[in-house]
Amino acid sequence: MLAALAAALLVALLAVACGGGNGDEQPAAKLRAVASLEIFADFVRQAGGDRVAVVTLLPSGTDPHTYELPARRVADLTRADLVFMNGLGLEEGIGDVIVSNAGGPVIELAEGLETIGGNPHLWLNARLAARYVERIRDALIEHDPEGRDAYEANTAAYLRELDELDREMEAAIESIPAENRALVTFHDAFPYLAARYGLEIVAVVVTSPGQEPSARDVAELVEILQSQGVPAVFKEPQFNAAVLELAAGDAGVRVLNLLSDAYLEGVDSYIELMRFNLRQLQEGLGGD
Ligand SMILES: [Zn+2]
CATH class of the missing domain: 3.40.50.1980 (Nitrogenase molybdenum iron protein domain)
Structure with a gap:
């Protein structure tokens, strides 16, 4: 009885929330992602499209090896659903702050990939950048399974662009x-x-x-x-x-x-x- 009443009340509230709508649906809240570098934020936007809102931790033009995080950025971290960083020591001064303040899982994009002497800058090979993007896609799907089709389509389109870039670089540098x-x-x-x-x-x-x-x-x-x-x-x-x-x-x-x-x-x-x-x-x- 109480449950039925509660359900009826919920339906009434939803009707109000939808504003008597002629098919207009309230947009779903976006997934909140944080990325350490603007380059990784770009990858997250490419894979996530309009389902994901991305905040970048490092201001433009900053050296990630020596950067220290101001307090207002720590607040972004605590509100994050997903956090993306490179790992391998790239974010030397902020790695611990990221891991201990992240509101959701922290994904290290270079983790498990084959390195050259442990050097963290894998994304400067476009083929390895594609591995980062695939990892982002997989994390988004795991966290937001309803978005799977969108994440897969966005990522496939971007991977084609990366492949084109990779071939262009290869041919041009060969010359x-x-x-x-x-x-x-x-x-x-x-x-x-x-x-x-x-x-x-x-x-x-x-x-x-x-x-x-x-x-x-x-x-x-x-x-x-x-x-x-x-x-x-x-x-x-x-x-x-x-x-x-x-x-x-x-x-x-x-x-x-x-x-x-x-x-x-x-x-x-x-x-x-x-x-x-x-x-x-x-x-x-x-x-x-
Ligand atoms: Zn560097």
């Missing part, structure tokens, strides 16, 4: 003269890009971000640039490039940009980031 396919970068973010697309990493300025290179490091770098005939070096906008510019100036080589962990103005998605990198590689090293 760079073999003797020029050398990378000198600021931090050690590009072993996966190099391995996938046939570039050789000749030198990195700092092996772990947050370190300051010494005068001796700079002298060594100049020596490497001159002896190897490297045509260009690549800075990353989230790091102070003074040292690299100094060495490049001494060695008489060009300085261009490569993007790794963060976007640059005018670059607002992973695919744009990779295409930007490709143009910089072509400009610095040659090829068409």
